[in-house]
Amino acid sequence: MKKKGDVEQFVTRSGYPVKRVYDHRDVQDLDPDKDLGEPGSAPYTRGAYPNMYRERPWRIFQLSGYGLPEDEGARIRFLLETGEMGFIMEPDLLTCWHLYDLDDPEVVCRKDDVGQTGATLLSLRDYEIALEGIHIEMTYAHPGAVTPQLSPFAHACYFSVAEKRGIPLSQLRGTGEGDMIIAYLATPGKEPIPPSAGIRLNCDLIEFCIEKAPKWVPVSISAANARAGGLYKNEHELALTLANAIAYVDEILSRGKLKIDDFAYKIAGVGLSTGGDFFEDIAKYRAARRMWHKLMKERYGAQAERSLRLRLHTNVGASMCSYQQPLNNIVRTTCGALAAALAGTQSMGLACYDEAICIPTEHAHMMAVRTQQILQLEIGITDVVDPLGGSYYVEWLTNEVEKRSWQYLEEIEKRGGLVGALESGWLHLEAKKGLLEQQRQLMNDEFKFVGVNCFLVEEEPHEIQVFRSPRVYEQAKARQDKLKRERDNKKAQKALDKLRAVCKSGENVMPALMEAVKADVTAGEVGNLWREVFSTWEAPLPI
């Protein structure tokens, strides 16, 4: 984009000045063997695997969920029939995210919000209903474990569904998330447990999965969420990814039980975003793989290929989309998807065109799947690995993103790493700075957003069918009351007491939590216990 000022200057979305054209002199220090390597070989700049999409297309992996658990299940089945290759269960913000039961005063005064931003999934029973008719032994899954405080509960429920169906956990494939960035920086809820407790719970889950669910990816750092939260530059996204990885690695190493190559592969799948500056996003993915390799090898002495190879999920999020003229969002997400494909993503979820307005309709969801299918099948981009490798501009930009990301990581580390920079509120201030910068660019027309600050229309040219999630509070409440009435309350209480003791002693929470959900302990009961033992935290928001 063109920057306003006395001298004409062009900059990328992250603000890096760019020249009219690039040539060999811009990459003269690049050593192709050392800095690029072969796809699937160190330092993985050119791709995580040698054959990439010739061997396996990227996974079409959409987020979905609303209403009651059976509504969630119906939408997942629809998407799988449409061609999705794995499913992401979205829990509602109000109950699952906060771990409140339906009789909590915070929920009672907001009945309409239950099941609105995801499904209400508050017990093992709810997970069983949502997953009815879905072959979880064969399908890659994300069981809705968005935040660190929810993640152990969501996993305990999902894993318990498998056990009840007689499926060994060792057979399950899928991913957790437990994202620190969304939970503590981008969209912190009211009084979550502190960031350090979030790290502890995630690391418990990592250790549990190494032993019991070897094919499962327990956490997925999703610094893509930082972009929606004001930290919109590519160096923010990469530096936060690495700062988060460092926090997990240091915690697990400090426990003294595992060595780096025993667990690094469990955190080597992360989520990044595209949909911003096309070439810069591509450069970011290539830089991410190279930086990961360097971090694991040089800082931690990792040797195993699976520790050193970074796998990437792509999120083309709704923050890139406009409320105005929503069909334009199909074009935006297509561009983001194309960037991710050219950059070698392993999986992808696109915002649906109506997502800036409402919960996606089936049609909008189908379009997100079809967009990816068209890219995979019709335009010939999957035959050659890293097709942009060697481009003077892309290689220069990859170096530039990497350089700036190491610098920003240093800034975070100076402030105590991810947890320190969150607790002090430094990252929240940085996010506000980025937000105001973006707003200034939007207002002075440096950044053009079609339909928002240019090419506006008075009336929407196309009628968008707004999806209304059903009002589910009363049904969900009746169901939860019945569960609490009919369960063996002594057993539930005993399981909770055991979980409390485990939390306090520092043992791994997962086995006790699995027992608790099997005794029909609910999300709200676990949430109250977390708040009791870990205390709560107020995000230092500079509003």
Added chain:
Amino acid sequence: MDKKGKKIKVLMAKTSMDGHWMGVTLVATALRDAGMEVVYGGQLRPEEIVAAAVQEDADVIGLNVGGSTRTVQRLMDLLSEKKVEALVVAGGTVPPCDIPVLKKMGISNVFPPGSSLDSIVNHIKDMVQK
């Protein structure tokens, strides 16, 4: 300035449990830049919003609302019950079809994503000075 010549005071709050804070931050910054005083209450229940509005003697209540129309209705009922006369404006991811519903409840104006900050500032100034 309001009619009495003092700074316009705005209480901002979120009615839902959603945690996005970018939108409210932008609006709060714009209102302060326009000379208003802004108090941010965070995620508040309807009763808490009314109590805060009374305590702060707010001229305006700025709400970040999700899909929670029944919660907003409850708030509007409480405000009229307690005879709180603050101007109520709302913003957030509100589907177009919900805008008239909220206005019918007595919300003075609704600003969905992409609204200009000037339009929010001007609306508040116009209405408070009336």
